[in-house]
Amino acid sequence: MSEHRIEVSINGRNHKAIVEGRKSLCDFLRTDAGCTGVHVGCEHGVCGACTVIVDGAAVRSCLMLAVQADGCSVTTVEGLAAPDGTLHRVQQAMREEHGLQCGFCTPGVVMTLAALTEGTDRPDAEALLAAMSGHICRCTGYQGIRRAALRLAGEAAGDAA
Ligand code: FES
Ligand code: FES
Structure with a gap:
């Protein structure tokens, strides 16, 4: 078993740890850093x-x-979210468009949308929707997630339910 010393900035705070070489980042974030908002479903991408x-x-x-x-x-x-609890605009869009039910898929969806909307006020709607094809949601039927993505792109949801 190989062990390695690592130093990672997680949500702006420095974390030093010794981890097994085979440890996944999701396990490290959940068990070592306490970030249980990182949900683990399929474990194979x-x-x-x-x-x-x-x-x-x-x-x-x-x-x-x-x-x-x-x-x-x-x-x-x-x-x-901001330190005062103000939601990130992606979180706000998901909330306003009812983009979640059980919430299991939600952190992943939110983080993908956050990465794609970073640094721009008008992210590309097609890119956001295409990225959502990489997320499995067993609850929402995807329409709320789709509406949230379009809201972020400044577009109306059109035929969304
Ligand atoms: S748990 Fe990582 S993609 Fe499913
Ligand atoms: S809200 Fe339940 S899996 Fe997406």
């Missing part, structure tokens, strides 16, 4: 529930090892 932002990009944390995050800046859903 299909469902998108474990998505976090690593150095600005949406990443499936079940497919990345914790050691690969050494020196990186990671944002989980816990780090998205």
Whole structure:
């Protein structure tokens, strides 16, 4: 068993840890850093529930090892709202458009949308909708998620339910 010392910025706070080489980033975030908003579904890159932002990009944390995050800046859903509790605009859009039911898929959906909307007031609607194809939701029928994505792009949902 190999162990490695890593240092990762998680939601703006530095975390130092010694981890097994085989430990996934999602397990590290949940068990070592306490970020249980990182949900683990399929554990092989299909469902998108474990998505976090690593150095600005949406990443499936079940497919990345914790050691690969050494020196990186990671944002989980816990780090998205402002310190005073004001929701991130993606969280607000999901709330307003009823984009969630049980909430299991939601952190992953939110983090993907957050990564794609970062730094722009008018993200590309097609890109947002295409990215949602990488998330499995068993509850919503996707229409609320779709409306939230379109709201972020400044577009009306059209035929959405
Ligand atoms: S748990 Fe990572 S993609 Fe499903
Ligand atoms: S809201 Fe339940 S899986 Fe998406």
